[in-house]
Amino acid sequence: MPEVMFAGPDGRLEGRYHHSKDTGAPLALVLHPHPLHGGTMNNRITYSMFQAFQRLGFSVMRFNFRGVGRSQGRYDGGIGEISDAAGALDWMQSVNPNSGGLWIAGYSFGAFVGMQLLMRRPEISGWISVAPPATHYDFGFLAPCPTGGLMIHGDADEMVVEPGVRKLVDKLNTQKGVSIDYRVYEGADHVMANYADRIGTDLEEYVRQTMARKQMALAAD
Template identity: 45%
Template structure:
């Protein structure tokens, strides 16, 4: 399966963006975009959690893309404090949709800083059906823009996340669970830190289960 992952360059607002892409053989396959952690802390699309998430979507017959934001790897441009990165994510989604115009579902996923960008993209793109936010940081970034959150999704975090005090996650869960008509699942991975060091397998089992359950609904 791996030999079908190709390197592509996507036209973005700051120049070309380096990406990895896998196209499913399944007709009208669902699509997913996976977003990287913070570029200024060494985040790239080759981060282990990002790569494992990409593979989990692949194994569930999604056409899936992961992308380096501007200034990362071979991507043109330079870091833009989230604004430019959101524009990059939107351009990557445009490209993915053009490649899979007959897609049956559209998912967006991101890890850490990438989860913030994924959720901001979700607010702007009504075609997104589901999201997976891995290690969101509501203590660092304001997630109050998710009112209302337009679609159901998964927020998954480590029980021992050293960067995010648990009360911030609990508070976000309360806010989102009060909304009618959508269901945001909050799942904790025991013994996991922010980066899921040594607990990636448990993380991926949870993701796989969620993707299987939710993609079957469409």
């Protein structure tokens, strides 16, 4: 799992990158929680999602937003962090010019950044959002949401109450051609400390099923 340093919009950014042996493998970018609340690319949930994509055969990266770890720059309220994530995608795509699809996954603040990136990068073909901060940020920009995805939340989340996330899911599911797989973990709080393995397993299952359905649809055309 080599360490990489790549150019971001506000200086060099630190990441960990796994390169698939398959030249046509899909890509995945995993985004960590809030930089001002201890979030780093080594967060347990972030790392579990990284490992799940690795098991799926993806080329996958997790990285530190500006000002975290060895990444240069300073926290920018989410705006600069969206640009950081776009820079990470640019780097991965330059290394993998023949990649077969692109997924974005984020936890908490990383889920918000990931959904913002989804609206800016039409090549993103799937997404995973864990504990999205739907009561802290306005997700109204998802209009329309380009594609369906997997959303995971805990019913004991004390920072982002579950009904607020369910309201977002219900709104997205009214959009034409969009289907959100929403999974609520009983007893899980915002940290989800004991649920990392389950998140990795659910991610793997969802991505496999989604990619299989798309392949079947292509074969039927």
